[in-house]
Amino acid sequence: xxxxxxxxxxxxxxxxxxxxxxxxxxxxxxxxxxxxxxxxxxxxxxxxxxxxxxxxxxxxxxxxxxxxxxxxxxxxxxxxxxxxxxxxxxxxxxxxxxxxxxxxxxxxxxxxxxxxxxxxxxxxxxxxxxxxxxxxxxxxxxxxxxxxxxxxxxxxxxxxxxxxxxxxxxxxxxxxxxxxxxxxxxxxxxxxxxxxxxxxxxxxxxxxxxxxxxxxxxxxxxxxxxxxxxxxxxxxxxxxxxxxxxxxxxxxxxxxxxxxxxxxxxxxxxxxxxxxxxxxxxxxxxxx
Amino acid sequence: xxxxxxxxxxxxxxxxxxxxxxxxxxxxxxxxxxxxxxxxxxxxxxxxxxxxxxxxxxxxxxxxxxxxxxxxxxxxxxxxxxxxxxxxxxxxxxxxxxxxxxxxxxxxxxxxxxxxxxxxxxxxxxxxxxxxxxxxxxxxxxxxxxxxxxxxxxxxxxxxxxxxxxxxxxxxxxxxxxxxxxxxxxxxxxxxxxxxxxxxxxxxxxxxxxxxxxxxxxxxxxxxxxxxxxxxxxxxxxxxxxxxxxxxxxxxxxxxxxxxxxxxxxxxxxxxxxxxxxxxxxxxxxxx
Numbered sequence: 018x019x020x021x022x023x024x025x026x027x028x029x030x031x032x033x034x035x036x037x038x039x040x041x042x043x044x045x046x047x048x049x050x051x052x053x054x055x056x057x058x059x060x061x062x063x064x065x066x067x068x069x070x071x072x073x074x075x076x077x078x079x080x081x082x083x084x085x086x087x088x089x090x091x092x093x094x095x096x097x098x099x100x101x102x103x104x105x106x107x108x109x110x111x112x113x114x115x116x117x118x119x120x121x122x123x124x125x126x127x128x129x130x131x132x133x134x135x136x137x138x139x140x141x142x143x144x145x146x147x148x149x150x151x152x153x154x155x156x157x158x159x160x161x162x163x164x165x166x167x168x169x170x171x172x173x174x175x176x177x178x179x180x181x182x183x184x185x186x187x188x189x190x191x192x193x194x195x196x197x198x199x200x201x202x203x204x205x206x207x208x209x210x211x212x213x214x215x216x217x218x219x220x221x222x223x224x225x226x227x228x229x230x231x232x233x234x235x236x237x238x239x240x241x242x243x244x245x246x247x248x249x250x251x252x253x254x255x256x257x258x259x260x261x262x263x264x265x266x267x268x269x270x271x272x273x274x275x276x277x278x279x280x281x282x283x284x285x286x287x288x289x290x291x292x293x294x295x296x297x298x299x300x301x302x303x304x305x
Numbered sequence: 306x307x308x309x310x311x312x313x314x315x316x317x318x319x320x321x322x323x324x325x326x327x328x329x330x331x332x333x334x335x336x337x338x339x340x341x342x343x344x345x346x347x348x349x350x351x352x353x354x355x356x357x358x359x360x361x362x363x364x365x366x367x368x369x370x371x372x373x374x375x376x377x378x379x380x381x382x383x384x385x386x387x388x389x390x391x392x393x394x395x396x397x398x399x400x401x402x403x404x405x406x407x408x409x410x411x412x413x414x415x416x417x418x419x420x421x422x423x424x425x426x427x428x429x430x431x432x433x434x435x436x437x438x439x440x441x442x443x444x445x446x447x448x449x450x451x452x453x454x455x456x457x458x459x460x461x462x463x464x465x466x467x468x469x470x471x472x473x474x475x476x477x478x479x480x481x482x483x484x485x486x487x488x489x490x491x492x493x494x495x496x497x498x499x500x501x502x503x504x505x506x507x508x509x510x511x512x513x514x515x516x517x518x519x520x521x522x523x524x525x526x527x528x529x530x531x532x533x534x535x536x537x538x539x540x541x542x543x544x545x546x547x548x549x550x551x552x553x554x555x556x557x558x559x560x561x562x563x564x565x566x567x568x569x570x571x572x573x574x575x576x577x578x579x580x581x582x583x584x585x586x587x588x589x590x591x592x593x
Contacts, residue, residue, distance in 0.1 A: 022326070035323035036331060038310070038425060043324060044406070045462040046334035077467060116415065118332070121466070126432045127404065130466060137326060144414045165453060165463055173461055174333040175453055178409070178418060179365060 020113070020140035021098045023091050028098065031139060040135060041121025045128065048120040048172040049073035053227070054143060054263050055096065055112045056302040063089060065227045066263075069170065070117050076169040079119050079134040088117070088138070095140055114141040114264070118172070143264055154259075154269030154283045157203060158189035159249070163196040167222045177204035191260065193273060196222070200247045206260035206268070210247055211240075211279075211286050213256055220244035228261040235293040240286065252276055257284030266298070267291045308401070308428035309386045311379050316386065319427060328423060329409025333416065336408040336460040337361035341515070342431060342551055343384065343400040344590040351377060353515045354551075357458065358405050364457040367407050367422040376405070376426070383428055402429040402552070406460070431552055442557030442571045445491060445548075446477035447537070451484040455510045465492035479548065481561060484510070488535045491548050494556070498535055499528075499545035499567075499574050508532035516549040523581040528574065540564055545572030554586070555579045 022031045042048035051070035053060050060066075067085050074081045083091065092115055099113070116139040122131030160183075162176050180192050191203040201219055202208055207229035209218045216236050218229065236242050256279040258270040267290055269283040310319045330336035339358035341348050348354075355373050362369045371379065380403060387401070404427040410419030448471075450464050468480050479491040489510055490496055495517035497506045504524050506517065524530050544567040546558040555578055557571040 031326060034326040036326060038319060038322040038324060038406075038427060040331075041466070042334075043328075043330055043336070043408070044338070044404075044460060045466055046330075046336070046460040047463060047466050048331070048334070050332070077463075078470065116332075118326075120331070127429060128432065128462075128466070129469065139326060141415060144416065165461075166467075171463055172332060172334040173453075173463060174416075175335060175365075175459055175461060178329070178333055178335050178416070179454075181417065182366065 018142055021095055021102065022140055023095060023138040024136065028095065034137065034139070036120070036135070037123055039123045039125075039127065041124045041128075041130060042118075042135075042172060044124065045121065046171075046173055047077070047130065048118060049077050049079065049170055050116060050118045050172055051170055052117070052263055053115045055115070056298045057304070058096070058100070058112065059302040059304060060092060060096075060115060061298060061302055062227050062231065063092070065230070066117075069225075069227065070119070073170045074119050074134075076166070077171065078130070079121065081119060082134070082136050091138055095138060099140055112143060114143050115139070116141055154271035155190035156188060156272040157191050157193040157260075157270055157274075158184060158187045159195055159274050160192045161196060162194045163201060163222055164194070164224070167201075167224060170224060174204065180204070195249050198249050200249055200252075203260050206262035208247075209259050209261065210251065210255040211257035211284060212251075212254060214239075214286065215241040215243065216286070217243045217245060217247055219247055221246065226261055226263075228263055228266060231297060232261050232267060232290060232294060235297060236290060238293075239289065252278065255279065257287050259287050259290070266294045306430055309383055309390065310428055311383060311426040312424065316383065322425065322427070324408070324423070325411055327411045327413075327415065329412045329416075329418060330406075330423075330460060331408075332412065333409065334459075334461055335365070335418065336406060337365050337367065337458055338404060338406045338460055339458055340405070340551055341403045343403070344586045345592070346384070346388070346400065347590040347592060348380060348384075348403060349586060349590055350515050350519065351380070353518070354405075357513075357515065358407070361458045362407050362422075364454070365459065366418070367409065369407060370422070370424050379426055383426060387428055400431060402431050403427070404429055442547075442559035443478035444476060444560040445479050445481040445558055445562075446472060446475045447483055447562050448480045449484060450482045451489060451510055452482070452512070455489075455512055458512060462492065468492070483537055486537050488537055488540075494548035494550035496535075497547050497549065498539065498543040499572060500539075500542060501544055502527075502574065503529040503531065504574070505531045505533060505535055507535055509534065514549060514551070516551055516554060519585060520549050520555060520578060520582060523585060524578060526581075527577065540566065543567065545575050547575050547578070554582050 019030050053066040118137040120135045122134045124131050193203050194201045202223040207226040258278040269287050307318050341354040406425040408423045410422045481491050482489045495514045546566040557575050
């Protein structure tokens with residue numbers, strides 16, 4: 018859908034948004050982004066996402082041209098304008114993704130950062146990358162890799178995209194990165210493992226996902242929760258597994274490589290968390 | 306200078322070349338490039354650069370829309386057109402950089418590669434990043450880092466650009482990456498160390514630069530040459546040092562971190578190689 022999007026103080030159709038060839042994000046991969054979504058038409062945890070976006074910008078030494086308040090105003094204006102537009106109104110119940118992109122800006126010498134980064138706020142259809150969730154959950158494949166700047170949401174997905182063919186070959190829906198015998202994160206999701214009623218997720222060298230943090234909050238009510246290093250060998254004794262991300266919330270994992278996790282189906286604890294997550298989303302976004 | 310450049314079968318002024326916001330190079334840093342330069346108006350080693358560009362494209366599973374022959378035709382047409390244009394003709398002795406960029410293309414879901422990558426051929430002023438070469442050579446600083454896909458010339462320069470402030474602080478002109486006690490390459494150049502009349506350069510986990518290969522060819526006539534792992538500790542016994550890259554050919558290095566290399570000046574062997582390199586360039590490009 019050719020949604021209304023934002024750049025440089027203007028609201029334009031996405032097809033009209035163009036980037037000049039000297040932007041460092043094009044020539045040197047220098048940019049950060051963030052990605053949130055709406056539920057029931059309302060952005061979920063908008064402040065958490067904007068805070069992380071601000072941190073990513075700071076981490077890459079890029080100055081955001083808008084304040085938090087201004088970004089919220091623009092996002093709400095875009096959502097409203099797209100809702101009213103003829104293209105979207107026919108499917109008014111459909112939620113969208115909101116992508117924030119801050120680039121290195123137009124460089125004079127194709128290398129040194131520009132004085133002024135470029136900000137884009139894009140509205141997108143939610144992706145449907147995984148097959149619909151049935152009873153089964155998804156399969157991950159392992160790959161030795163640690164992201165270059167794991168705490169910053171940079172635009173670098175070279176390895177993730179390069180592995181697309183291999184995922185297809187192995188009938189895996191996502192790739193779980195591991196490094197030196199430690200499990201880290203998938204290409205775009207955080208990784209969780211249950212040991213009985215104890216829930217564990219990696220803390221170091223991973224992006225601290227907003228959905229990850231919501232799930233940790235919710236899990237603390239019912240489970241013992243630990244943020245710590247998980248060794249690859251611990252997959253043998255884990256009883257349930259899932260990943261978390263913005264698009265889908267909690268996605269159960271039943272197989273990693275050739276290894277079945279626990280009994281090989283979606284676990285009861287995972288189902289309980291999925292219910293808690295759904296309730297949190299409804300509580301915060303289902304405004305009538 | 307607003308040079309004539311190429312994309313999608315068209316020759317346009319650089320300021321007219323725009324990329325749609327859904328290109329994967331923008332959203333996911335998915336792209337490869339290469340960069341050559343002219344001497345005396347003629348591209349140096351054009352086939353070596355185009356071959357490496359083809360290999361990078363293949364490595365990232367991107368299909369080049371032009372054959373080698375077609376790319377050479379376009380490059381020559383661009384050089385000719387820029388030479389004739391009023392902007393450039395006033396300074397007709399000035400050489401240029403030629404940047405080839407192949408992007409992931411317009412993705413439907415902001416993640417999966419498009420069927421059709423986008424090719425850009427850009428003409429640029431040669432950068433003047435380092436201070437003019439005096440007697441002294443330049444200073445490097447060390448940084449623990451190994452490039453993600455070292456053999457492929459991807460657009461990922463996150464770490465390189467992120468370190469710009471630190472270089473300025475340390476009065477260093479470039480950063481030398483090292484990993485686990487081994488010296489690798491600088492942000493954009495290959496690294497060479499002389500031990501007396503033996504010249505050594507790393508072989509593994511580095512980009513195999515075109516200038517690197519030319520210098521190895523030339524050095525074999527006068528010196529013992531080894532391509533092998535160089536340990537950081539070997540900086541203590543190295544007698545001369547230089548880096549190689551497209552823009553400047555051979556650049557002498559006199560200091561790395563706080564360590565002076567050899568006697569701290571530009572070495573005699575390095576000077577001899579610089580002379581050989583200059584002669585090779587003249588032989589191949591100074592066509593009258």
